[in-house]
Amino acid sequence: MAVFNCATICPIEEMEFSAFFTLVVMLLAAALFISERVRPDLVALIxxxxxxxxxxxxxQEAFAGFSGSAVMTILGISxxxxxxxxxxxxxxxxxxxxxLGAGSEKRLILTTLLISAGLSLLMNNIAVVGVLLPAVLGLARRSRTSPSRLMMPLAYGTALGGMATLLTTANLIVSNALKDAGHxxxxxxxxxxxxxxxxxxGAVYMVTFGMRLMPRYMREDETLPQQLHEKLSHLYGLARRLxxxxxxxxxxLAGQTLREARWLQRTGLRILTVRPQGRINLPPFxxxxxxxxxxxxxxxxxQMERLEELGLRFLRALPDLSPIAESGLSLAEIIVAPHGGLIGRTLQETRFNETYQLQVLGIWREGAPLLDDLGTIRIREGDTLLVQGSAERLHLLRRNPDWIVLEEDPDAPLKPERFGxxxxxxxLTLxxxxxxxxxxxxxVFGGAVLLLLTGCLDMQETYRVIEWKAxxxxxxxxxxxxxxxxSGLVNYLLQPLIGEMTHIPAWLVALVLILLALFLTQIMSGQVAALVLAPVALTLASRLNLDARALGMAVALGCSLSFPTPFGHPVNVLVMTPGGYTFRDYFRVGMPLTLLAIVFILLGLHFFWGI
Structure with a gap:
């Protein structure tokens, strides 16, 4: 490969300066990453x-990363x-x-890790995290668990699963190198x-020692849907009236539409959800x-007497607002904007329900909820309305200057009709x-374009959600x-080691290759590390009369040891912000896992490959 012949291409003096300069920049970057005094993405730009x-x-080489396959994959995955x-x-x-994981944090961690590992057997690791990341964030909110407790199991699960299949990029690179060399x-x-x-x-480690080492960062900007529903239900006293x-x-009234039946006026009851013939909850309209x-x-x-007159039968009182979540509707509090055009008018006069397609469940005024005859109450400055409706309608309400949306369910689907x-x-994409x-x-990028063309997402939202930090x-x-x-830096680092490995046991040769792969993976990515070390493994196998496939296996698995730093693999970068992690968090949790993985790799090479 060109790595080992660069001395013939460039004058030795120029090459030595380039290698030295690259080494200095690498050490400077490592120091800044460890100190955490500068943002990681800013360090990368430096x-x-x-x-x-x-x-x-x-x-051209300096800016080539912006068009690299990893970056374009992350764009598409976002x-x-x-x-x-x-x-x-x-x-x-x-x-x-x-x-699957309900009951304990340990089960949630185990479920996240095993599902991500299982999917990475057949899928690209970045694609696995792209699909599971928002689901795991929702899982964290649903279970009232800090995202920092689940993001690492998600990233580490994909890396571990990728080590069990040929379909990981580094594994394919080493396999192709073996084929090209006649093996x-x-x-x-x-x-x-x-x-x-x-x-x-990895699963056992993450639910034992890993749990103790992982941070527990609580993000103030995360709204938990269950907490939101419970809080609003208690605050407005709705649990006593459901x-x-x-x-x-x-x-x-049977056979009539809600509009034809004048349901609210005749019954005094607001319909929150409907289950036709007792089946799935549907939002009313x-x-x-x-x-x-x-x-x-x-x-x-x-009023029981009124129910009997209207041919309605009481079934039970409900303890909370969970049927609203099941129907796909959202709850939100909105406040009347100062000097808004709705102040002094009633909800009936403004045709609030028809205009915004939202249903008002209560009005908070002067420290107490108003729940009866809401349509006739005149809106005052400072009033807060508890409303129910689709997430899309609430999302649009944010653009209306008359209202300020205070809280809403962050997991509520904006376009549920596009689910299929x-x-x-x-x-199809995966x-x-x-x-x-x-x-x-x-x-992945083609799939992203299809999603935009079919209206599953619009371009304006696309610019907002791209993981620019990653x-x-x-x-x-x-x-x-x-x-x-x-620059030849890799050549300078590897050549002395190659010379020293001619008289050591086979398992120690494998260990050196694993450690080199581990080191290079943190700096160059596993794919590039595999490209650099695959010919080294083949050369050593020839000189020492060892099994080339066994040493190739050592290199391939070593290139998947991305645990100790956020730079070992793009998936670590993707979960860094949602988890709130720092460089030290990865090292604290990932280094013990890395050492255990090295031991298991060496044992596997001994029992299955004779090293």
Whole structure:
């Protein structure tokens, strides 16, 4: 490879200066990362500028990271993840993960790690995190768990799962190097005997020592839907006025729409959700027809005599607002903006329900809730309204100067009607990437464009949700990888080691290759580390008369040891901000896991590969 022949391309003096300058920049960046005095993404940009100004890389090489496959994959994944969130796919997935992990934080961590590891057997690691990240964030809110307790298990699970399959990029690179050198390439299941125990070990570690080492950062900007519902229910006293009633065959309102029946005026009860014939909850709307057998969740003052007259049967009182969440509706508090045009007018006069397609459940005024005859109450400055409606309508309300949205459910889907489209496009995208029909970056970006074309997400939202921190971090560090190869620094670091490894045991050779892969992965990414070390492993195997495939396995698995730093793999960067992690957090949790993984890799190489 060019790495080992760069001395023939450049004069030795120039090459030595470039290598020395690259080493200085690398050590400076490491010091800044460890000190945490400068933001990681800013450190990456400093590295880019220094290497470019120093002439170690060309301007084209300095900015090549912004068009690199990893960056473009993250761009596409950011779009895909937000589309899944807005259409409710991740809420659905998070609910099922919550059922599996409900009961304890340990079960949540284990569920997150095993699901991410299982998916990474067949999918690109970045794609796995892109799909699961918003679902796991929703899981954290649903279970009232700090995201910092689940983000690392998510990232580490994908890395561990990738070590059990050929489909990881570093594994494929080493396999192709073996084939090009005339050796038998790795098969799909060759990694599984070592990778499966690694996944099991990682799961045990994360639910024991890892749990104790992981930080517990509580983000003040996170609103927990359950807490929000419980708080609002208690604050407005709604739990004492929530009921389920059934529409009987004798009901004179059956067969009419809510508008035709003048439901609120005749019953005094607001319908929150409807279960046609007792099935799934549906949000009410003016044109909805009520039929005999429908079960209604209502709010208001219940009068048994009046119910009997209208052919309605009382079923039970409800303790909370959970039926609203089940129906896909959201709750929010909105406050009347000062000097707004609605002050002094009633909700009926402003046709609030029809105009905003939201239902008012209560008005908070002077420290107490108003719950009766809301349509006739004149709005005052400072009034706060508890409203129910679709997340999309609440989202649009934020743009209205007459209202200020205080709190709303962050997981509520804005476009639930696009659920099937988003799920289908995502499945198609991941299938194309998993079977290598197209490169992962192109497949993911194509899927993102399809999601935009079908209306699952709009362009304005796209610019807001892109993970710019991850992009600048990866793109900024990209030139360092290029400089290490082109300046000859890698050659200087490896050649003395190669000479010293001619008289040591085979397992120690494998250990040295694993440690080199670990080191280079933190700086150059696992893919580049595999490109650099694969020929080294083949050279050593030839000189020492060792199994080339065994040493190749050591290199491939070592390139997946991304745990100790946020830069070992893009997935670590993706979860860094949601988890609130620092460089030290990764090192504290990831280094013990890395040492355990090295021991397991060496044991696996001994038992399955004879080293």
């Amino acid at each position: 590295v880019l500028v220094f290497l470019g100004v120093g002439g170690v890389v060309t301007p 779009i895909l993840s937000e589309a899944l969130r807005q259409t409710g796919v991740t809420r659905w997935l998070g609910a099922r993960m919550h059922r 038998q390439p790795f098969g799909l299941l060759d990694f599984f005997p070592i990778g499966a125990p690694l996944v099991a070990m 009921y389920e009633i059934e529409v009987l065959a004798a009901c004179p 003016a044109g909805m027809r009520i039929h005999a057998g429908d079960v209604l969740v209502v709010q208001g003052s219940l 489209q988003a799920l289908g496009i995502t499945a 299938g194309i990437a998993a079977f290598n029909i197209l490169p992962v970056s192109l497949a 992009i600048f971090l990866i793109a900024g560090m990209w030139p360092l990888s290029t400089a290490m190869r082109t």
